[in-house]
Structures are given as structure tokens and as C-alpha cells.
Amino acid sequence: MKTSDLLYLADNFATPLYVYDANKIQFQYNKLKNAFSKIEYLRINYAVKALSNIAVLQFFKKMGANIDTVSIQEVLLGLHAGFEPHEIIFTPNGVSLEEIEEVALMGVQINIDNLSILEQFGTKHPSIPVCIRINPHVMAGGNQNISVGHIDSKFGISIYQIPHVLRIVENTKMTINGIHMHTGSDILDIEVFLYASEILFESAKQFKNLEFLDFGSGFKVPYKKGDIETNIEELGKKLTKRFLQFEKEYGKSLTLAFEPGKFLVSEAGFFLAKVNVVKQTTSTVFAGIDSGFNHLIRPMFYGAEHQIENLSNPKGKERFYTVVGYICETDTFANNRKINEIKEGDILCFKNAGAYCFSMSSNYNSRYKPAEVLWLDEKPLLIRTRENFDDLLKNQIML
Ligand SMILES: *Cc1c(COP(=O)(O)O)cnc(C)c1O
Secondary structure, eight states, X not given: OOHHHHXXXXXXXXXXXXXXXXXXXXXXXXXXXXXXXXXXXXXXXXXXXXXXXXXXXXXXXXXXXXXXXXXXXXXXXXXXTTOOGGGEEEOOSSOOHHHHHHHHHTTOEEEEOOHHHHHHHHHHOTTSOEEEEEEOOEEEOSSSOEEEOOTTOSSSEEGGGHHHHHHHHHHHTOOEEEEEOOOOSOOOOHHHHHHHHHHHHHHHTTOSSOOEEEOOOOOOOOOXXXXXXXXXXXXXXXXXXXXXXHHHHHXXXXXXXXXXXXXXXXGGEEEEEEEEEEEEOSSOEEEEESOOTTXXXXXXXXXXXXXXXXXXXXXXXXXXXXXXXXXXXXXXXEEEEEEEOOOTTOEEEESSOSSSSGGGOOOGGGOOOOEEEEXXXXXXXXXXXXXXXXXXXXXXXXX
């Protein structure tokens, strides 16, 4: 998006403001789709939790995506946005049997990641096919290390417990129609991902009624200079080859599924905030903005480095700033970061603000959540109004 467009939006919709570039979402979606164009049945399940605005979900629906959900509320949002139950997969962790049953009875594909619920579900509903989430115990280390990690991760059914899964299947007569993995780590090295995939294939061989293999996500996008993006084209080539070979061995066509969040929406997002105060101390220049970790928590929560640009003074001399929020505890977006000279009233733009930004926002310090705008066909569409005082009062009861 052009700087002038972003400034125009900050002016028209006020700050703080989230802006999403629909073109960029489409671009990323196409890139992934094209990388796997040789796969007959490819299913891209957008991970709703990254950015769950229903207009964004509608946009995904229009592009032909399906969705991946982690709560019954995300399922309801998906249905509301127009997805059919069969276009939704439910991949929760640690939720109750009741919630899983409720979602399954809507006709949504469920994915179970522990033996206890699998057995209870299979006993009660043997006719509803279930996908299982396995834990391949593969972690991408610093660079090339492939380590058998996290034997006690809370996610997935350990591959060492597959014999137990098979016993449950036999006893309950339930059907396993999909195998899934999502290691959660960034794919820096494609070989590590392929290594984990081998474990998925190996596990898959033991189930006779599969319809799909779900390779989860972990696609990485660059946040700062020097960061790499997962090489989707190379992954596409290598995994496609292996997948086609597996289909032959398995003796049946299967669907290949992915469930990216970050890859599809991260770079499409821009968070715009206004500088309230520039504060010079003896050693540091603080730029205090009209927002805080209530609106964008990734820098504080994960140490994420979002690039920050001063849209109001793009040619200004670069100086070092510590960009902070207005929350009454430490909320630092960036430490001693080189940014074009900042004056009070300037508009700062945070990059990579599409994924896990608005969706993790809160009302801490009793602030309103920002508005959201979708930039579609060179025009702004307001897709969420800024909150107001009524929103803060909603659901509260006076003495
Ligand atoms: C969060 C999540 C994703 C999306 O991960 P990204 O890193 O945003 O691509 C995919 N699958 C599951 C099960 C998840 O919990």
C-alpha cells in the first residue's frame, strides 16, 4: 500500500487503526496455491485465529479457501461469514468433549489431539469420521538441527501412541479420515518440514480410510530485514513429489491440506498510530503513541520485531527512538530503533500487523479497541467500527 493511502486512512478513520490490504492477502493465497498446483485436491484452511474479522473471512470464502478453527466461537463466525460446515475444520486443544460434540454435530470436520477424548468420542459417535492430530516430535532447532523435541508438548497425540489409537479405532469401530500435524515452529529449513512430513506419511500408512493429510502450518514471513520467508515454491515442488508418490503407495487419491494464518495475512496488515508525545531523557528519546499492548501485544509477548515507519516524515533524518505505548506499565514496541525523525502528531505505521494483532487485542486500561479497514480495489471498507463507551459498559452490572 502507498504511504499516501495509509495517511489518508489515518486521517479519515482516525487512529489507532488497523488496515488490511486485500490484494496482498490474495497474492499470498495465490502463491501458496500455485506452489501446489500439481496437487489434484488441495485444501487451504485459513487459520481464523490470526485475524478473525468476518469481512476478512468472507474475502477468504470468495477466494475459495476453507477455514481452520480452534474454538466453537470461531466456527460460528465462519458459518456467519458464509462457510458451509464441510468447509471448516475444528482443531482445538484442551477443549471439552461437549464442545467437540457440538461442533461435530454441526457437520464440521473435527480433529482430535488426545487419546482420552478420542476414545470417548469414538464410543459415543462411531459413525462420525475424525481426524487425529499427531505430534511428530520434530522441532526445528537454531538452523539445521533436527531434534526429537518436546516429548511432553501439550499438542497432538505422540507418534509413539499410534498403537493405542489403532486399538481405540478397533474397539469403537470409529473411522479416522485424516491425519494432521502442526508443529507450530517456523519453517526455516524445508528439509526439517519434509522430515516431519515423512513421519506423517509413516503414521498415515496405518490408517486405511484416510481422505486427507493435513500438514498444518509454520510458514514463515519476514518481519525485519534479514528475515527469510519460507521458500514455498521449493516446498511445493518437493512435497508434491513425495505426496504423489505416497498416494500411489496408499492406493488412493487424497486431499493435501494446509492451515496457514500468518503466511496469508501478516504482511497484509498495517497498524497506524499517532505520536502523542516525544520525550527526551538523558539517554533515550521516547516516542509515545496513542496505543499500547492492549492493541498490539506481539512485541511485548513474543519479542516480535515489527518494523515501524514514520509515514509523516519519510525523508526525515534517521534518529534512534524507543517507541512506547500509553499503558500504565512497561509497554515497549521497539528499543532504540532507527526511525525517520518523529514529531508529535506524526503517524507511525507498524508492519506485519495482519496476524495475531487485532485478534489478540484487549480493553486493558479501559481503552477502546481500534477500528479495522479493508483496502479492497483501491477503496477503504470499514469492517469494524471503533469501540465506544457503550462497548465498555456492555455486560457490566451496577450495584
Ligand atoms: C495457529 C494455528 C495455525 C496457524 O499458524 P500460523 O503460524 O499462523 O500459520 C495452524 N494450525 C493450528 C492448529 C493452529 O493452532
